[in-house]
Amino acid sequence: MSVELNHTIIHARDNRESAEFLAHILGLEVGTEWGPFIPVATSNGVTLDFAAIPAESIVMQHYAFLISDEEFEAAFARIQQAGITYYADPHLKQPGEVNHHHGGRGLYFMDPAGHGMEIITRPYGSHEQPPTAS
Numbered sequence: 044m045s046v047e048l049n050h051t052i053i054h055a056r057d058n059r060e061s062a063e064f065l066a067h068i069l070g071l072e073v074g075t076e077w078g079p080f081i082p083v084a085t086s087n088g089v090t091l092d093f094a095a096i097p098a099e100s101i102v103m104q105h106y107a108f109l110i111s112d113e114e115f116e117a118a119f120a121r122i123q124q125a126g127i128t129y130y131a132d133p134h135l136k137q138p139g140e141v142n143h144h145h146g147g148r149g150l151y152f153m154d155p156a157g158h159g160m161e162i163i164t165r166p167y168g169s170h171e172q173p174p175t176a177s
C-alpha cells in the first residue's frame with residue numbers, strides 16, 4: 044500500500060498569522076503562498092495549507108506533531124518565551140505542565156484560530172506492552 048497523507052487544510056482567521064505561529068513553534072519554514080493557502084510542510088511530506096475563513100465558521104480541530112527530544116526542548120523554549128499557555132492534557136485542565144505519556148514527553152497548546160496543537164516525543168502506544176497471545 045502506498046497511501047500517504049499529502050496535505051490538509053487548516054482553517055484560520057488569518058492564515059499568515061497561523062502559519063507563522065506554527066512554523067515558529069515547530070522550527071519549520073513557511074512556504075510560498077499558493078492561491079488561498081499558506082503552506083507549512085512537515086518532514087514526513089505532509090503539507091499543512093492554512094486558509095483564512097470567517098472566524099465564526101472555524102471548527103476546532105486537533106493536530107499532533109511527533110518531534111525529537113531536542114526539537115521538543117527547542118519548541119518548549121519557544122512556547123515559554125512567547126508566553127503561550129501549555130497544558131499536559133487535551134482538556135486543558137493542567138496548565139503549565141508537561142505529560143510523560145508513552146515513555147516520552149508531550150504538551151498541548153492552542154493556535155491563533157483555536158485549534159488544539161500537540162507535540163509529543165513518542166507516538167501514542169509506543170511504550171505499552173503488546174497484547175499477549177492467549
Ligand SMILES: [Fe+2]
Nearest residue numbers: 105106107161
Ligand atoms: Fe492527540
